[in-house]
Amino acid sequence: MKLSPRSSILAALLIAAFSTPAAQADFQQQPRAAGIETYGYTWNSPDQDMNRALAHRADPGKGEAAYKVCKGCHKADGAGLADADYPQLAGQHASVIIKQMMDIRAGRRDNPRMYPFAGEWIVSAEEIADIAAYLQQLPIPSSNGKGNGYHLPRGKTLYDKDCASCHGKTGEGNAANFYPMVAGQHFSYLKRETRESRDHGRRNASPEMVKVLKGYSDADVEAVSDYMSRLKADR
Amino acid sequence: MTACSRKITVAIGLIGGFWLAGVAAASDSTAIRLAHDVCAGCHGVDGNSLVPNFPKLAGQQKVYLLRELKDYRSGKRVSEIMAPLVAELGDGDLEQLAAYYAKQAPAPGIVNDPGLLAVGKSLYLNGNSTTDVPACESCHEADGSGSGKFPRVAGQHSEYALDQFRLYATGKRTNGARVMKAVAERMSEEETRAVAEYMASMP
Numbered sequence: 519m520k521l522s523p524r525s526s527i528l529a530a531l532l533i534a535a536f537s538t539p540a541a542q543a544d545f546q547q548q549p550r551a552a553g554i555e556t557y558g559y560t561w562n563s564p565d566q567d568m569n570r571a572l573a574h575r576a577d578p579g580k581g582e583a584a585y586k587v588c589k590g591c592h593k594a595d596g597a598g599l600a601d602a603d604y605p606q607l608a609g610q611h612a613s614v615i616i617k618q619m620m621d622i623r624a625g626r627r628d629n630p631r632m633y634p635f636a637g638e639w640i641v642s643a644e645e646i647a648d649i650a651a652y653l654q655q656l657p658i659p660s661s662n663g664k665g666n667g668y669h670l671p672r673g674k675t676l677y678d679k680d681c682a683s684c685h686g687k688t689g690e691g692n693a694a695n696f697y698p699m700v701a702g703q704h705f706s707y708l709k710r711e712t713r714e715s716r717d718h719g720r721r722n723a724s725p726e727m728v729k730v731l732k733g734y735s736d737a738d739v740e741a742v743s744d745y746m747s748r749l750k751a752d753r
Numbered sequence: 754m755t756a757c758s759r760k761i762t763v764a765i766g767l768i769g770g771f772w773l774a775g776v777a778a779a780s781d782s783t784a785i786r787l788a789h790d791v792c793a794g795c796h797g798v799d800g801n802s803l804v805p806n807f808p809k810l811a812g813q814q815k816v817y818l819l820r821e822l823k824d825y826r827s828g829k830r831v832s833e834i835m836a837p838l839v840a841e842l843g844d845g846d847l848e849q850l851a852a853y854y855a856k857q858a859p860a861p862g863i864v865n866d867p868g869l870l871a872v873g874k875s876l877y878l879n880g881n882s883t884t885d886v887p888a889c890e891s892c893h894e895a896d897g898s899g900s901g902k903f904p905r906v907a908g909q910h911s912e913y914a915l916d917q918f919r920l921y922a923t924g925k926r927t928n929g930a931r932v933m934k935a936v937a938e939r940m941s942e943e944e945t946r947a948v949a950e951y952m953a954s955m956p
Contacts, residue, residue: 586891586900587891589888590880590887590889590891602882634931635935640931
């Protein structure tokens with residue numbers, strides 16, 4: 519095809535308009551990968567970044583130093599911040615932290631707020647493994663945010679029926695299966711993530727869990743989140 | 754003197770000359786001469802710049818200084834002033850410059866607006882969870898001394914710091930920017946000014 523001078527000028531202008539400013543603005547934008555909304559999505563499918571972290575012989579000492587970038591929000595003791603929905607990370611399974619970080623890096627879990635502080639330009643896969651090992655051995659704080667306590671019996675019934683089989687009777691989670699410890703997590707964070715999982719907003723959620731949550735009302739989510747926030751993990 | 758002995762004398766003279774040159778390089782290398790003759794004009798002889806728009810380099814993290822110098826040379830950090838000055842320097846020169854400034858004792862900074870210090874201190878130590886600004890101290894340390902690639906901010910000119918926040922926020926400073934752009938664009942005008950004042954106030 520032969521372009522007329524006018525159309526080639528137009529093309530050049532269009533290319534200029536779409537290439538330069540966008541390249542500048544997008545450099546820290548989180549990518550988007552297929553998640554639960556996509557047909558044929560497999561939960562926890564193999565990931566190169568994650569395998570690198572899992573294969574690394576993690577060093578909690580190095581992890582403490584690399585945690586520097588995280589502690590501006592998640593705090594020195596890993597307790598996060600209840601009011602800001604920054605999750606409590608102390609004592610969490612290393613495998614869980616690795617998986618969630620890699621899901622965020624790959625864009626399977628949306629977190630544009632944290633993404634600038636989580637990319638490979640600031641932490642390598644190996645450093646993430648070190649950080650995860652460091653966090654795993656921290657004591658679990660008990661001063662986490664809790665709910666109003668009004669519907670704990672209902673929360674317990676739901677938890678024992680639907681959640682305990684994977685997340686454990688005392689909310690201890692399961693390291694080998696990448697199931698997070700939910701005990702002692704902030705109520706507000708649990709409520710938000712559970713609701714987001716139910717509504718497909720948390721795109722890296724396990725489809726099995728989402729199936730269970732489908733029948734949950736907002737009140738159910740709140741009750742079970744309150745119950746989980748008060749569990750003491752038996753580990 | 755025979756031709757042979759003259760050759761030997763020249764050889765001894767040359768060896769001596771090289772030896773002297775070697776000693777001179779160790780104590781007063783090209784890089785250090787450059788620091789005294791060229792850089793000092795803006796950054797002060799000991800890296801304690803007196804001009805608020807030019808950063809203080811004294812006591813700065815060596816890793817950070819070296820990265821910045823290399824980024825000026827490659828154009829990753831854009832400066833019409835710095836680029837031609839470092840264009841011809843080799844890695845060894847840059848390393849010596851970085852080491853020189855890292856070793857100098859930093860002078861105290863100047864606070865222009867003490868009324869902002871409380872806000873600045875709070876943001877520096879705790880961040881702002883409403884707008885997801887992390888605490889500055891996590892990377893730059895509670896005393897502002899920095900570590901490795903995270904620069905020292907204590908005692909820095911608030912004017913220079915403010916400029917950098919604005920360059921990051923508007924996408925004009927593109928080195929070290931993935932983290933700092935996110936931070937700078939989440940900070941309000943007041944927070945930005947306040948944290949620059951607080952950093953200047955740190956000894």
